[in-house]
Amino acid sequence: MIDDLDLDLDLHLDLTPVVAEQPDPMLFATVSGAHLYGFPSQDSDLDLRGVHLLPAADLVGLREPEETRSRTWVRYGVEMDLVTHDLRKFVRLMLRRNGYVLEQLLSPLVVHTTDAHRELAALAPGVLTSHHAHHYRGFAATQWRLFEKTGELKPLLYTFRVLLTGIHLMRSGEVQAHLPTLAEGPDAPGCLPELIAAKAEREHGSADVDHARVAADVERLHATLDAAQSASALPDAPRAHDALHDFLVRVRLGVMPAGSTALRP
Template identity: 25%
Template structure:
């Protein structure tokens, strides 16, 4: 086991002790899971957790996230399972991405697998496309205007645009890894594919990639695709479960996980 993974697992165990929780699932998010980390990229660890039954039996609203300050390249935060299921009901893309992360740290109990089983019914192409469009527009506007640009930020625009195309073509949650999206959706032999692959190789190799002249073939592609998916997004379908028919299933999932976790005499199976 690598030293960084050991550190992450130890930190998750410490959070369990300090917060009195059980961590159900933990994975890598961000650039490492997307497949384009820089040499100095943080480890973006995201987790789902559950508290004892008594915590939920209260007349008061309570904080349903746990966040830790970034230290030693670790950025760690998590969501209570109830919060996660409420967001899942709205087809929350970050949560759906976490559940298919290629870098897994913890998976215990049945919660994550049961949520995955319902994902196709709760997936809303419209909601997810709007999420990725918002991300692409914001990053493009902030980083990629002018004659010189923050060139590594191209990935934070290209990935959500490719995610929109995947949703349009397949009607499902896009793969998390950038290379898989690029291989499937950018035509081989095109100037765009060459420019993107060269940029990706530089980033993975640790190139500093400071402000440089913009890459016209990528900018033109981005502007065309943004306009196209702005037009398409409003007509995409919503989720099958948005009519409330899934509410009883999600309630049952939550309650059964609470019992599954806190009726255990031992809590094991930590490492993956």
């Protein structure tokens, strides 16, 4: 049950049934999306992300395994979106400079956790590389094009968020996806608090901004990200490949330390 976490949402949701309804064991489930990023609106849906564990037989037989599951429904009057990956696929994504899965794994908004979740999170620093900048740079370019096409506030905030996340990661080796926190840094445009407040009022709406000014801010942040990547102390390649392989085998075979059952966050 999410009750002590700052979701920027006036709801206390018992999400235990969501986890219990899944057909295979869940290693973890966390909140992602706008709530994690710190700019949900009153009508934002709730994005849940996690990892399920397929039986070994599902991976060695002739049938295609259900490595990714996606479901959307309404509960408590809130639209919920749940996407989970089998552990093997999730680990492979971790090794492919995928910022999305790291943000999901390390999200502080925890719905369901296990010992395996905590061990996997502890291995996350070993997959961070300077090349993760490409993920955030590419996502920012996509969101900026969407902003230019629609003029909506949401893709503009996403543009700023991913650029600032990428810069912070290159400099500190820390995955920080919360835009209000990033907005306190020296590189953040001064308009961010106002834009975040405006997003809270409506999920979809036009951005009341000086286009030339925000374009200059985005261009500056791209240059800052480039410089941060060049100066980053992060390695060129993941270092945790073998450790993740061993972890995956142990979890799949059920060889985990005592206390691997689901625990409250």
